[in-house]
Amino acid sequence: MTAIARRQGPRRVTALLAAAAVLVTAPALLVTTARPTPVLAAPSSPGDEGGTKKLRDALEAASKGHVEASARLQNSKKRQVRLGTQLKEVEERITVLTEEVGVIAAESYRTGRLTPVSALLNSASPDAFLERAAGLDMIAQRNDRQLRLLGESLDQAARAKAAIDAEVKEQARQVAVIARKKKDAEKALAAVGGNPTGGFISANSPLAKSAPRNSDGSWPRESCTINDPTTSGCITPRTLHALRQAEANGYRRHTSCHRSGGGGEHPKGRACDFSAAAGGFKNESATGGDRSYGDAVASFYVKNAGRLGVMYVIWYRKIWMPGTGWRSYSGGGSPAADHTNHVHLSML
Structure with missing residues (x-):
């Protein structure tokens, strides 16, 4: 072995070790095809x-705005359905109460608007007096109750109708938001x-x-x-x-x-x-x-x-x-x- 060979020996060993390390740590490089695809x-x-960041921000704002407005729109529609059901139930109750109050009014008219005093004075006996007094009390209570229920039902119906009108307006607002967000997205995407x-x-x-x-x-x-x-x-x-x-x-x-x-x-x-x-x-x-x-x-x-x-x-x-x-x-x-x-x- 010449002096030059002896001097180059360590270098060759070092090169071989480096090459071996590359082969171990990068097996993907051993795969060869007609056209490399790393x-x-x-x-x-x-x-x-x-x-760009501007485009990403615009897409995020438009997408989030659309999704949030859509959720609010669906929630409003659900509330409107519930309010519609409540209104229908109240209107049915109003129909029944109106008929009952009408019957009471008709009976009062038929009897000549009998007053409590005249009803009691026309009693033939003490027992009849007591019966008429009890009957008058029941009629008064019934009249008051039916009229109160009718009034409350009418108020409930009015509130339900107002709430439904508010939901319709809310839905119109959200539909407008959805349309606006769609335009925002289209405008941002037009750039690409x-x-x-x-x-x-x-x-x-x-x-x-x-x-x-x-x-x-x-x-x-x-x-x-x-x-x-x-x-x-x-x-x-x-x-x-x-x-x-x-x-x-x-x-x-x-x-x-x-x-x-x-x-x-x-x-x-x-x-x-x-x-x-x-x-x-x-x-x-x-x-x-x-x-x-x-x-x-x-x-x-x-x-x-x-x-x-x-x-x-x-x-x-x-x-x-x-x-x-x-x-x-x-x-x-x-x-x-x-x-x-x-x-x-x-x-x-």
Whole structure:
């Protein structure tokens, strides 16, 4: 062995050890195909959730406003139904009481408006006197009671009608809010070419179990308090419920929810990205079975938006929101930005 070989020996050993370390720590690099398709940890394009911060804020405000107004509208309609039932019952009671009061009035007219004094003076005997006195007392009590009940029922009917009128006005206000929020969303989406388009909807999508709501039908305010099973971060309870419902219905490919960097819903624990490919996020648009899988995930969340509290879904250059339906969407040209390699879910 020459001096040069002896000097190069340690260098060769060091190089071999470094190469071995690369092979151990990066097995994905051993896979070779005709066209490399690296698997990404998660979509990392700055615009991968919903474009600019201004657009994301506008979409969030429009979607939340629509959902909240819709809940208030439905609650108002329910109250109107209850008030209508109460009004019907009161009106039926008024009809009966009016007839009874009419009979009493007719009897009084027929007897010549018999007064208590004349009735008692015309008594033929002490016993008749007592009977007439008792009868007069009963008639007076009955008249007072029936008239009081009739008056109370008329007041109740008036209040019920006023309350129904108020609910009708409330519904008109909420319908106006829904229309305004839809226009806000359309205006925001117009900046990214958000024209109405066909989308991913399937009647065969499974039904999810509903997430908990407040007693008035609104969604509880939630923060990032639950450990995210897909990352080391946190998510909201409602986001976890939506994730678990997808898994329960067979959508179990790689998913990433919380991300600490960037804007949008991921750092808040209110968003998840569902890889179209089975092995993870690939830097290429999904085709074939992978695209069908993405279609199915998007359809599942659209069908169950009201049950789960979905704010919007983005998939394959399209975005869905309550009130607007599917609209075209362009995020910047890359598979991550255009959401052609993953389905994005944002939660309320």
